[in-house]
Amino acid sequence: MSSIDQYFKDWASKVILSSDDAPLIFVSGAQGIGKSTAMNAIANAFDNQIAILGIDDFYLTKAERQALAKDTSPLFETRGPPGTHDLVLLNKKIDELQSTDSASITKIPSFDKITDDRKSEKNDHIFNGKAKAIIVEGWLVGANAEPDSVTESPMNEIENTESALNWRKYQEDQLSGPYAKLWNRSPHFFHLNAPSFETVLNWRIEQEETTRGLHKGELPEEIRDWVRSFILYYERITRRMLDGKKMSGAQLFVDKNRTVIKFEER
Template sequence: MDRQDASRLTPLAEALLALAEAEVARGARVIFVAGPQGVGKSTAMAAMTSAIPGSVALGLDAFYLTRNERMALARDVHPLFETRGPPGTHDVALLRDTLARLKASGAEERIPVPAFDKAEDERRPEAEWPVLAGAPRVIFVEGWMMGVAADLSAPEAAPLNAVEAEDEAGAWRAYQEAQLAGPYQRLWDMADAFLYIDAPGFDTVLGWRMQQEETTLGVAPGGLPPARQAWVSRFILHYQRLTERLLAGERRPGLSVAVDRFRQPK
């Protein structure tokens, strides 16, 4: 796909592509793309990498810790870490190493990148990892919390929701903030630019996540069983504090696209 095929892009992908092209014009770039769950990041990223020659895309979700590592975290820090996604559940060192290898690679090199099986809740064996060609012109890394700032006072704040209420001593939040202030900030330092997709609010994100689950399970709109709806409603609460922090602008400087509840750019 080239720039003349823009009509085939979604409005969100088109808006992001315009921002990305401005960054890529400045030379080889590492661009982090942040957006809440269900907003359409993966679809937009696929369109952007097709439209920009020499671009590759990585996803933060591919770099989760192994299940055994996360279960150890749940045992040693707080049981809420059984749920993947929050800061501390990613292998940030592996992502930084992968980025460094891609940036330094020659055109003939092939770099394996991790893959995560969400159905099995486990990282796939290395023999099954996809392989990317070397010397990319632009490296996109997409994830729901890319660029978010740390707030070391957060563990002392009142719980935002029922999930945070289970973190009575603040250990779950304290570990997340320490990770954001350390390993994740060093990851953010590797970016040349940040692109943000800003949702109308956290309530909208919940609706998007419900739609995403319907698509994943292949059910009609509004057809999620009540038990699964309850699961999604609880699951999304693990992300509320940092999603609202991002939407409030507590993040690395960058370019942004605001979307409405239909995911259309404003």
């Protein structure tokens, strides 16, 4: 059976080749599922003229998140959930890339997860020329709002903290507002589906090992505990998306080994 990157490359190529202008493509997938490999595959197939925007590079600055944490909930000091992204900047970059020509130079921001802050402009990625497609990828891409879920019982220890209600409500407001407006900019969605939230946790631990240059199983227990706590910030919306509550699109289902088990093309 074909790999994740092959399925995505074949699907995205059809979207790109059938579009008159550079299409905007949204890709979702849990942390560690293999989005980066899939992005490399499509970029290589089109001579690196695919502009790939990782939503993780469009976090609010650390100072902006600290202000949000002060005004709304201390939980917003932790990046990742809806409300912690600079969607104004992301939309601006999409607009710029949609109007590129062969002489264009487009600067794309990057985020440093070690310092937990946006890198200076001198570290921006540079996209040269006319984009054949623009891809926005990230774990929550296409997630639907569920305002009524705010009244549901806490799902984990993070949601059980004192300020979590404001945190959850603000996320739903953001998903139903600026995130929904972003998703509505294009009908092209490709969702990579993990088998379970527990699998996502294991993948996230593997990802941390790779980031730190460690072999599988070498991650210190205190770092494992940090990962287990960190991923709880993502649990509700990750589970929501695994339940199918997201924008309609192509769906690829994989097992815990990232082996493709089913593909549904809308």
